[in-house]
Amino acid sequence: MHKVIIILLMTVCCRMSVFAQTNFYTNVTNLWYQGNKTNVLSIANARLAQNTNDIAGLILKMECDVAFFNLSEISNSILRVIHAADTITTSNFVRKYNIERQELLDDLELFKTYPTPAELSVERAKAGIPNKPLPTYLFEALQNDGYFEIAGE
Numbered sequence: 001m002h003k004v005i006i007i008l009l010m011t012v013c014c015r016m017s018v019f020a021q022t023n024f025y026t027n028v029t030n031l032w033y034q035g036n037k038t039n040v041l042s043i044a045n046a047r048l049a050q051n052t053n054d055i056a057g058l059i060l061k062m063e064c065d066v067a068f069f070n071l072s073e074i075s076n077s078i079l080r081v082i083h084a085a086d087t088i089t090t091s092n093f094v095r096k097y098n099i100e101r102q103e104l105l106d107d108l109e110l111f112k113t114y115p116t117p118a119e120l121s122v123e124r125a126k127a128g129i130p131n132k133p134l135p136t137y138l139f140e141a142l143q144n145d146g147y148f149e150i151a152g153e
Helices: 002-020 024-033 037-050 055-067 071-085 091-110 117-128 137-144
Strands: none
Touching (some): 024 037, 024 055, 024 137, 055 137
């Protein structure tokens, strides 16, 4: 029973902090760097529960799906990021996205054959390794464009 209460409290606090933070970018990238990718996924899901097209939530969810090799979700996550990102017009994001878009499309093809079942458990175990930066430049570009300040983060 105590575990359920703790989980509920963490979920509520996480949801409240997602939308009230003034240092959203820093907090999320620090969580990722510390290896707390499940917390990042919770933040992404909370954002997407509020707005299914939230580009920050989509990017974070995609990165979590890739990190955890959630093969049933990776293609959908990448396609949702591409679809939403195609509508973003801020300068830093557009500049980074023009580079990243082809890489996202290449990743779609890569995940059709990689990893093999033998590699899957090894790759999934790597997801929790700390001291790895958040791998996408798109999230940083949103920060540089002031996206999180505009959105009230």
